[in-house]
Amino acid sequence: MTAPSNGRGPGATIPPTPKGLILPQVGAGSAVPPGILAPQLGAPDIEGVAPRPPSLAELVETSGLRRVHVLAWRDLDDPESGGSELHADKVAERWAQAGIDVSLRTAMAPGHPESVRRHGYTVVRKAGRYSVFPRTALSGALGRTGPWDGLVEIWNGMPFFSPVWARCPRVVFLHHVHAEMWRMVLSPKLAKVGETVEFKVAPPLYRRTRILTLSQSSRHEIIELLGLPPRNISVVPPGIDPAFTPAGERSPHPLVLAVGRLVPVKRFDVLIDGLLRAHDEHPTMEAVIVGDGYERPELEKKIRAAGAGAWLRLVGRVDDDELLSLYRRAWVLTSASAREGWGMTITEAAACGTPSVATRIAGHTDAVVDGETGVLVEDPADLGKTLAGVLSDDDLRGRLSAGALAHAATFTWAETARATFAALVREAARQRGPASPAARAANVIGQRR
Template identity: 40%
Template structure:
């Protein structure tokens, strides 16, 4: 089959995250299976317009907002070329049914519902436009097409908050991280946070919790790995004991995670929580808020701890981290190692890609 994967960014974009990892893992496996795959995406400064990687042709055009009309025009000019399109929604989709023939199989991929997050990133009027496009316009545009969600939380949000009525299939993220050689767990409490530095990830909440935690654990260190628009503001207020690493190569990042006692996510909500399961693959449990996506990625009491948000997020997170560190101090920092690895071992990019390719090929799979 000839397949187009349209996604807001590619994995080499400076603002890429888990959605880009997902789209690329699927695209590269489709190419490996013999399909002709084109990955159509935005172009960051310094990126080439076209290249081929892992057997996938990459075409880049436009910026944050202009990528949408440019991709539609690009597809319109090639409207008879593709048998299937993977339309990846990052807040709003590309609305590819508007320009493609009815015979083209279109599969919408939704990571999480953004309605509550638009206001964190956009002025009120633009946030209202975003919610309108994500809700009624998307629901009407894709009414005759199947959708893919990355977690049960996303399925519920699509049904309850977007009024989605069509078929939704769950295709989980996989895990690529593995145990790096000769990693020694830190002898003192060490917390790691991995993710894009954007408003809804709420890394500032973790920084607010550090002072209280260091009163009990003076040697506590916190490592934050990631980059994004919030980086300068976070660097300006780093408390003692916190290191903001920015981007790290994969092997170095894995070594840092594997040396930690616990991984933490203060996010307001996720589609899944790829960093959570990648940490689990390295034997590291996660403390996270009990919110969409993270409640699917963390098995409370088995691979980490889910924290209810009852008042001040920083106070609630500090209490959750303190309880986790108390338990790990008592039981040992490797207490959750095996359960975490067993949980992460359930998720495979190969299995996810197989399911996705079956859906693209028209297989009538049971929704789950």
Template identity: 40%
Template sequence: MHILFCNWRDTRNPEGGGSEVYVEKMAAGLIDRGHRVTIACARHAGAPDDEVVDGIRFVRCGSKLDIYLTTAARLLLRRYGRVDLVVDVQNGLPFFTRLVTRRRVVVLVHHVHREQWPVVYPGLTGRVGWWIESFVAPRLYSRSRYVTVSEASQYELTELGVDRERITVVHNGNSPAPRVTVKRSASPRLCVLGRLVPHKQVEHAIDALVAVRRRYPDAELDIVGSGWWDEELRAYARAAGVSNAVIFHGFVDDVRKHELLAHAWVMVLPSLKEGWGLVVGEAGAHRTPTVAYSTAGGTTESIDHKESGVLVDDHAALIASVCELIADDPWRTLLGEGALAKSHSFSWASSQEQFAHVLET
């Protein structure tokens, strides 16, 4: 089959994250099974409009604001050639592919954005976005099969009216960590990995650093990733009096990312919502445990509470748990071993097989 993924970004995009990794891993698995795959996504600096990477064709057009309509129009006009199946990746908004093709459409949802709309788009824009996601999309794709990455997201989709029997859960996998020579930092070091956007709530990690530094004044925080909330976070660190202890690394390559994860004592994942939390497994590969919010959804499956990391209910508990882990070496070591074991329990090969089975049947 020729399979078209409609996704707003790709992994080379500076704003790309775990959901883009998932899409491209699934695409690679389909290539290995003999299918043709095209990924339609938004343009960004430094990437050509049309290229083939590892057998996957990337077609980039439009911006992150008009990518949805642009992609739908190109599909209607058959600009991608003959397409046998469409994977409509719904990151809040669908691509409305059901309106422009008679081919089968599978909807891929990482998580439901109920809590994020008012944070990222306050006012009318956010309300319209949530109406499209919660009311329009479930009805538009009422005959389509869904794939999501966690049981938490599956449950939220059923709350929106998607029939449970049409939803298949295909978890994220974990890639073997590249070999790095970096050792654990001699002084306390926290790490945050992800896009710099409001709903990732990186400010909470900065708050945790402030608390840790009361006892360990040499503690530092590595912020890995880029995004449009960068300047606001820098201002927040300055206002908190820790700008000299917060290092903004921006977008880094895979090896550097794993060096920073191996260097850290604790990874903080203060995100408002996560479909899974791919970074949890990446940190776990270096025996670095994660503290995250239990209310984020997928984190309750990517983290085994008090076995491979810690799940907390609120901001105060997150700060307290980070401080406790930093101060308690045996507890942190125990969770680190659990995080390593947990990271080995999910593989991309298994996820690719499950995903391909959904599309092929």
């Protein structure tokens, strides 16, 4: 990955891309032609001093880490699965392809079996949506699972408290701080419990743990809000499926697309207000919202009350081909979300040449380069006005589309899987000592950085 993040905190000003900068494609068969990087970046012979990082296959071969256990609240079959579950699946799939025995333990998914093989790894579902946390911790403490060479905990609001009971090398993936999300989805008493765990109970226990997150802006929030040491927090951006590419024709009339779970944190009620405002200026505009969730009945009621059913559609979940077609046909992707670790639908759309108009929040400030790949809105109430402006300006959309394509080209799931495993290798080296295979693999990582 050539540019994993912009390295700036939320709200920072991002300088324009230098004129004439050639952005190399990332992937198989896309080596950078000799001499391109040096003239652009002003560093003579830069190609000669930037060795290739060790591949995932090389790390697996040399590290001795063969069995890895992943802890997650939900998996892809859960009706409320989203970006976190997709991320876990993509990483686990590539680890399995590299020869790692990967198992993912999670809560039961309604209508699905207790155990299933998916994309080369094993999913084990035990306990309910909330009891999965104490039951998993108890099983781990009693040694009922394993032994494992490494552990990945996905801290999605409520942690599994792996620092208390796990003995093997481990890393924790924390996509974002939940903060006000607790009060959006739980009763006041339960929300208070969630906030207490996230802000008071968990941070002291995780202070010595390697934390991985998706974006520099999310890293900034983890440091500021949870008080975790900056030295222990690393950024590993998500990838983009290579199927997401530009093709075909845009819709002949303005088409605005939104994709996500219909839950409070995504603020689809605010988004609908913005779409109504944009439609006032663009009466031929069509809007499609992809996704499902328990807020759907209320959102449908809101659309009916506004008399917008003819042009604003909630289509539920769609298959991959339909989603790809919508990304390619849309003029703009939009999001009013209040909390994101990244905003993977933004970069999926970008890979299809579709720019975004989104709220300026942690995660979005890395997924969108404001003014170059899309537009970030400070006040969600201004979303509709900004959407209308982007829809009206063909030249602006063309520039944003080109920028979105270039930005998206720097993210691959192969690199996400490799960098996540490299972090686990370093933790294994630290725990097992300098004579271990993991330490030798970690030395290779250090030499090629």
